[in-house]
Amino acid sequence: MLKIENVTARPQDDPSAIIKNVSINLEKNKIYVLMGPNGSGKSTLAKVIEGDPKIILTEGSLAYKKIDITPKEPNERSLMGIFISRQNPPQISGLNVFSYLKLIYGKHHKNNLSPGEFSKLLDSEMNKLQLPLHFKERYLNEGFSGGERKKMEILQMLLIDPELIVLDEIDSGVDIDSLKTILRFLKQHHKRKKSTILFITHSPEVALKINPYKMFVMKEGRIVAENGKILIERIKNEGYETL
Amino acid sequence: MKDMKLYNPATKKTVEKISSAKNEPEWILEYRLNSLKKFEALRNKATPMEKKLLKQINYYKDPAAKKKNKWEDIPAEIKETFDVLGLPQAEKDFLAGIETQYNSEAIYGSLKRRLGKKGVVFTNIEKGLKNHPALFKRYFGKLVKPENNLYAAANGAFWSGGSFLYVPSNTQIKLPLQAYFRIGALNLGQFERTLIIVEKDSSAHYVEGCTAPSFSEEALHAGVVEVFVGENAHMRYTTIQNWSKNVQNMVTKKSSVERKGRMSWVDTNLGSKETMKYPSCYLRGEGSFGEMLSVTYSTKGQKINAGARMIHEGMGTKSRVISRSIARKGSEANYVGELRVEASAKNTKAQIRCDSLLLDEGAKSKSLPKLEIKCGRSKIEHEASATKLDEERVNYLISRGLTEMEARNAIIQGFIEPVIRELPLEYALEFNKLMESQIK
Numbered sequence: 001m002l003k004i005e006n007v008t009a010r011p012q013d014d015p016s017a018i019i020k021n022v023s024i025n026l027e028k029n030k031i032y033v034l035m036g037p038n039g040s041g042k043s044t045l046a047k048v049i050e051g052d053p054k055i056i057l058t059e060g061s062l063a064y065k066k067i068d069i070t071p072k073e074p075n076e077r078s079l080m081g082i083f084i085s086r087q088n089p090p091q092i093s094g095l096n097v098f099s100y101l102k103l104i105y106g107k108h109h110k111n112n113l114s115p116g117e118f119s120k121l122l123d124s125e126m127n128k129l130q131l132p133l134h135f136k137e138r139y140l141n142e143g144f145s146g147g148e149r150k151k152m153e154i155l156q157m158l159l160i161d162p163e164l165i166v167l168d169e170i171d172s173g174v175d176i177d178s179l180k181t182i183l184r185f186l187k188q189h190h191k192r193k194k195s196t197i198l199f200i201t202h203s204p205e206v207a208l209k210i211n212p213y214k215m216f217v218m219k220e221g222r223i224v225a226e227n228g229k230i231l232i233e234r235i236k237n238e239g240y241e242t243l
Numbered sequence: 244m245k246d247m248k249l250y251n252p253a254t255k256k257t258v259e260k261i262s263s264a265k266n267e268p269e270w271i272l273e274y275r276l277n278s279l280k281k282f283e284a285l286r287n288k289a290t291p292m293e294k295k296l297l298k299q300i301n302y303y304k305d306p307a308a309k310k311k312n313k314w315e316d317i318p319a320e321i322k323e324t325f326d327v328l329g330l331p332q333a334e335k336d337f338l339a340g341i342e343t344q345y346n347s348e349a350i351y352g353s354l355k356r357r358l359g360k361k362g363v364v365f366t367n368i369e370k371g372l373k374n375h376p377a378l379f380k381r382y383f384g385k386l387v388k389p390e391n392n393l394y395a396a397a398n399g400a401f402w403s404g405g406s407f408l409y410v411p412s413n414t415q416i417k418l419p420l421q422a423y424f425r426i427g428a429l430n431l432g433q434f435e436r437t438l439i440i441v442e443k444d445s446s447a448h449y450v451e452g453c454t455a456p457s458f459s460e461e462a463l464h465a466g467v468v469e470v471f472v473g474e475n476a477h478m479r480y481t482t483i484q485n486w487s488k489n490v491q492n493m494v495t496k497k498s499s500v501e502r503k504g505r506m507s508w509v510d511t512n513l514g515s516k517e518t519m520k521y522p523s524c525y526l527r528g529e530g531s532f533g534e535m536l537s538v539t540y541s542t543k544g545q546k547i548n549a550g551a552r553m554i555h556e557g558m559g560t561k562s563r564v565i566s567r568s569i570a571r572k573g574s575e576a577n578y579v580g581e582l583r584v585e586a587s588a589k590n591t592k593a594q595i596r597c598d599s600l601l602l603d604e605g606a607k608s609k610s611l612p613k614l615e616i617k618c619g620r621s622k623i624e625h626e627a628s629a630t631k632l633d634e635e636r637v638n639y640l641i642s643r644g645l646t647e648m649e650a651r652n653a654i655i656q657g658f659i660e661p662v663i664r665e666l667p668l669e670y671a672l673e674f675n676k677l678m679e680s681q682i683k
Contacts, residue, residue, distance in 0.1 A: 054638070074642040077642075092653070103645070107644040
């Protein structure tokens with residue numbers, strides 16, 4: 001599904017979060033976890049997949065469904081079915097949630113829903129996510145709690161219905177009940193869509209709950225280990241130092 | 244090129260010509276002549292650029308079109324302007340009254356019978372003066388004085404056209420009353436004069452939308468607006484300003500607000516070469532409220548100074564100013580305002596919030612509020628910010644499938660949304676449309 005080959009990249013605004021010669025291969029219909037200490041380059045990797053213009057790619061390439069997407073813009077990647085949820089989703093004052101969601105839904109789907117039909121779809125997804133319906137009339141993420149922002153990310157993901165999902169610390173700043181809801185949704189989506197998910201987290205407990213097919217560990221900008229669940233247990237007990 | 248037959252300079256002769264053409268009472272002619280004296284004095288102190296402009300303009304244009312009542316009869320040129328604004332024909336039914344200005348004389352549409360029955364008067368200023376001399380004696384020129392500024396003085400001498408709205412007590416007008424102004428001839432100085440009186444316990448919303456075609460030389464728009472808000476009355480005055488980029492827009496707008504009355508200026512500026520506009524609220528009555536919601540968008544070659552003047556005189560008066568300006572391509576969008584709290588205005592609350600969004604390196608914005616607080620027992624808040632378009636937010640929206648243009652527009656329109664949402668829906672849509680066409 002996604003093949004990252006020998007990528008070396010550095011963020012313009014934070015040269016320390018450089019990643020070096022990273023290669024990973026994500027298969028269709030599989031769930032992966034990426035862990036690593038702070039500043040190891042995990043978010044930089046997510047941004048490389050997103051195509052963030054603030055990341056300078058000095059070497060390597062990315063292939064999505066065997067297409068070279070290295071030169072593609074983030075919106076093109078999005079329309080191809082790649083979704084990256086942000087660790088800190090920004091607030092956008094004055095941008096009405098309903099209009100925004102309808103706009104992005106329209107971008108990703110050919111069927112043209114009327115505002116009424118879309119509202120129905122949206123209501124049902126929001127109810128399932130336990131997001132109050134009046135959030136539709138609010139401004140995007142303005143005054144939202146950390147958990148609400150993350151749910152808004154998941155809501156966007158559901159509406160976009162992507163095939164490759166990268167979740168950058170979707171569990172941080174989220175209470176245990178919200179996290180349960182979010183994880184349940186991801187599993188359902190994965191089952192239905194047969195999507196590929198890369199889950200970036202700090203928490204071995206969360207990683208275990210996700211029950212990934214494979215897990216990667218990043219340290220100082222490199223992938224230092226790659227294994228099954230056993231690796232999570234090891235990090236849980238020993239931390240990253242021995243890796 | 245000047246058509247000498249149509250050209251009227253800034254002289255006593257022109258003033259007399261206007262006054263006699265309009266068959267005005269003696270006291271109005273005196274008012275005009277007194278204003279002319281003030282104008283001449285202020286003109287001596289004007290900048291060379293202002294002097295040059297004042298030499299070029301035509302101070303009076305004879306009536307060019309007969310008054311018409313039906314939409315069908317309104318000139319094609321004016322209908323085209325409506326089309327540019329995206330105003331559908333069907334909307335006329337929603338309009339409580341239509342008035343259109345053509346060559347500085349007003350062409351008035353029909354005012355619905357319903358309003359007439361209630362005693363509401365909505366007509367042109369000349370007809371208002373003719374039919375309601377007592378109201379004019381009491382209110383005309385009582386807020387805006389010729390000595391206030393050069394352009395108010397010019398207006399006092401040469402005013403022609405404009406609207407008169409009178410709302411008797413205990414009358415609510417729910418639909419916005421709309422008026423369109425445009426400049427229709429070369430170098431035509433427009434000196435409209437608008438007088439609005441809203442009596443006790445009444446409410447009204449007046450909307451003024453301006454567009455103008457391009458001219459080869461400078462044109463001046465120096466309107467004067469006076470609004471009197473009675474006890475417990477509510478008045479909203481909304482402006483959509485989109486003059487062509489050669490127009491000097493120098494407007495004087497003042498309101499006075501009695502006990503528990505509410506005055507709200509909603510002011511949006513897209514066009515003109517230069518605008519200076521500081522609508523004011525004299526909060527005279529106890530517990531009265533004044534508000535100014537302002538949006539400006541400026542681009543290459545434009546300088547817009549907009550702001551509010553809030554003068555607190557009564558006890559427990561409140562005011563609120565929200566200003567959002569967007570500037571690009573070396574243009575300048577400044578907040579210039581004044582907040583004055585008189586010693587008599589105990590327990591006053593005033594809030595000023597000015598934010599500007601600079602779309603590129605050359606754009607400039609300043610916030611220059613003048614604060615004069617003579618009463619210690621008042622609560623004043625003032626916040627100002629100038630920020631650049633946040634690339635991280637733009638990138639976030641792009642990563643969800645939006646194009647860069649869509650992402651930027653979403654953020655820019657979001658920035659002014661708190662003011663735009665206060666406009667009647669069709670104007671909000673128009674405004675966003677006009678702005679999008681500018682940003683492309």
